[in-house]
Amino acid sequence: MSLMRPIAQIACLALAAAVLITAQGAVAGSQYVILSTEPLVDELPPGKIFVPSDVINVPAGAVVTLLGEDGSVNPISGPAALVVTEDALTSDSPQRASDGQAGPSSLALIASLLTNERRRTESIGSARTTADQSTPSGLDDPWAISIEESAPGCIRNGEVILARRGIGESAVFSVQFRGGPSLNGLVWSAGKPTYSLPNPIPAGAKSFVVETTKTSALIEIKVFPQNAALENRLEVLGWMVSSGCKRQALAFVRQLVTRQQ
Missing domain, CATH: 2.60.40 (Immunoglobulin-like)
Structure with a gap:
């Protein structure tokens, strides 16, 4: 589910989102983390989190891949200017986080992993991105x-x-x-x-x-817990990070990005 809309639609979508959340008692799907930006853009580094009302400006020629707190993976091609809204996730959605806090906390863990990896590669002068397939x-x-x-x-x-x-x-x-x-x-x-x-x-x-x-x-x-959902990318990735499986989590990020290309 894409939770971003062109800026011109902000007013009507904000009202629609409020109605949906009130009527369905659903969890708001309102946060995203950048998995990859190709080519690299200083203002859109992997690990950056967007919350409601944030504007995502993707320059021409760039592709930003976002992971939402509903588990969706969203590639955005530039030029584009979009705003993050509080669209609702239905309570029976197969990609919904298992509880109201799981999405944001998992996003924070993933954001920290990607930010630290970016800093590590920058410190050794590496130009590698999350979509780089140079590893065996x-x-x-x-x-x-x-x-x-x-x-x-x-x-x-x-x-x-x-x-x-x-x-x-x-x-x-x-x-x-x-x-x-x-x-x-x-x-x-x-x-x-x-x-x-x-x-x-x-x-x-x-x-x-x-x-x-x-x-x-x-x-x-x-x-991986038996009661968890393998099809929920956010849940799997957040679990990998919290379990200390850093290399496997980064491989999962590369796989998610590559499959969107």
Whole structure:
């Protein structure tokens, strides 16, 4: 659902939004965060949040991709000048945040992640944007866990997908679940960016160690809640950030932006 309208329509839409919210008792869908701006525009950096009455000015030749608190992803091509309004989300909307505070708090987490990543890349002189696909394909999968660093790993449906950078040669590795079984002598074929473990994680498993001849990584398992909605991009992305799965969250952002192109 797009919650932005041309400036000329502000008055009538504000009244319509007020009527909708009053009549339906709905949650107001009124905040957006910038996921990506292509090409980069100083006034529209990734991580910037817009709230009701804010005006979004997109210059000619630029495309801004926004994530709304209803979970919608909205690419806006310039030239355009739009205002954020308090359009209503119906209470049975499949992309509605699970409660009245989940949307804004998730947006704030996502905004902080993108802002910090932008500052990090700027500090090292990188011109990379969230839509850049220069990383290996395995690490571009938001549900794939890197075996090259010890960090939380976010999974869904009990499935563990591993990712690596050096895919030019095969690798033999092992996976040891803490307090559980070990998987030894696993072979990662050359040219394969990801490897899916053959079975779901053991019941009660909280972490595991992946070891190759070159690396060793301790992964803290973060399982997507069963009562949460995988189709709600805001909910998934906010959960990844709050769980500490920074690399996976950034990969999810890149995926969302790329799919809108």
